[in-house]
Amino acid sequence: MARVEVRNVSLTFGAHKAVDDVSISFEDGGFYALLGPSGSGKTTLLRMIAGFEFPDEGSIHIGGEAVESVPVNKRRIGMVFQNYALFPNMSVAGNVAFGLQVRGEKGETVRRDVADALELVQLGHLADRRPHQLSGGQRQRVALARAIVTKPRVLLLDEPLSALDKALRTDMQVELKRIQREVGVTTIFVTHDQDEALSISDRIGILNNGRIVQEGAPEEIYDRPKSEFAATFLGDANIFAGTFDGTRLRLQNGEAIDLPSDARPANGDLRLAIRPERVRLVPSAALAESGSSQSSSHLAGTITRRMFSGSQSTYLVESGGQEYKAIVMRGNAGELEVGTPVAMQWDRSDLIVL
Numbered sequence: 001m002a003r004v005e006v007r008n009v010s011l012t013f014g015a016h017k018a019v020d021d022v023s024i025s026f027e028d029g030g031f032y033a034l035l036g037p038s039g040s041g042k043t044t045l046l047r048m049i050a051g052f053e054f055p056d057e058g059s060i061h062i063g064g065e066a067v068e069s070v071p072v073n074k075r076r077i078g079m080v081f082q083n084y085a086l087f088p089n090m091s092v093a094g095n096v097a098f099g100l101q102v103r104g105e106k107g108e109t110v111r112r113d114v115a116d117a118l119e120l121v122q123l124g125h126l127a128d129r130r131p132h133q134l135s136g137g138q139r140q141r142v143a144l145a146r147a148i149v150t151k152p153r154v155l156l157l158d159e160p161l162s163a164l165d166k167a168l169r170t171d172m173q174v175e176l177k178r179i180q181r182e183v184g185v186t187t188i189f190v191t192h193d194q195d196e197a198l199s200i201s202d203r204i205g206i207l208n209n210g211r212i213v214q215e216g217a218p219e220e221i222y223d224r225p226k227s228e229f230a231a232t233f234l235g236d237a238n239i240f241a242g243t244f245d246g247t248r249l250r251l252q253n254g255e256a257i258d259l260p261s262d263a264r265p266a267n268g269d270l271r272l273a274i275r276p277e278r279v280r281l282v283p284s285a286a287l288a289e290s291g292s293s294q295s296s297s298h299l300a301g302t303i304t305r306r307m308f309s310g311s312q313s314t315y316l317v318e319s320g321g322q323e324y325k326a327i328v329m330r331g332n333a334g335e336l337e338v339g340t341p342v343a344m345q346w347d348r349s350d351l352i353v354l
């Protein structure tokens, strides 16, 4: 097990900077997700850690040692690639044994290590099958067993679950987390599925255009994104854009929004974000009846669409030419109809200053 440290690493392909001055540390035994859009440099970063690519600038340290001159097979890294391929003509056990045999191990040691790895992924009973006789999830586990059988210090997983359907994928996320805990190996997991990143990792690094735009615990990034990109890439967010006049945020349409009481932004252009589940919808009629005054955490609008998804409903609300989103858990309150004039309300403290 080992800590991985990436220091000011860049790599350019032709004229394209695929990885741009990235610095990030992966602590020993941690489970990290790298999240970012297609082409943001996730695979390239993993390939440099594994030793398949070399940084133009910067350095990579594994277990405290600079690995520049350490070849792939000496880095003690297990990797499951984006398009992992099992050897079709070999049994499950043969696939898993391969890496050990390449290293020159033989006989009983190989047999025992393979049995242990298959036990860990709960495939001991299918050791003699061929890959085409397995389900997608089972094949995925063979790929994982193959990566961990050599007892790597670091496990690199490049979208290992992307080929699986949703139900299987959720099962495998739980499995993967269990296996990682049991083995305790430092794991870097690439995904572009935000829910997956949120649910299984200890920490998340968000990449965009080859740069790490934010790194932190899942709750931290979700609750305190530092940019509009982070706010909208990890989770959904409504954005209020306008001008801060020293007291309030003035939107283009003249409406004004109070800031969280502890926010001290500079005057001028400013953006605020709020998560859709933090927006409450009150029918304007009910608001008028209760005689409650126009609250400052309030924007008037009209419901333009409702999307029902079982436990909750997502509403789109048009206000001042902008569309906002509100997610409402289904409770005792009835559903709101399209066309209903509403007030969007929220707690000031739920606004995120970007």
Ligand SMILES: Nc1ncnc2c1ncn2[C@@H]1O[C@H](COP(=O)(O)OP(=O)(O)OP(=O)(O)O)[C@@H](O)[C@H]1O
Binding pocket: 013, 014, 016, 018, 036, 037, 038, 039, 040, 041, 042, 043, 044, 045, 082, 192
């Ligand atoms: N060997 C290469 N030669 C030239 N360009 C490359 C090479 N490998 C990657 N790139 C480019 O570098 C950028 C980053 O690629 P990378 O594969 O790291 O993205 P990614 O974040 O893994 O994307 P995806 O989510 O689609 O897998 C892309 O623009 C890609 O086209």
Ligand SMILES: [Mg+2]
Binding pocket: 042, 043, 044, 082, 158
């Ligand atoms: Mg990739």
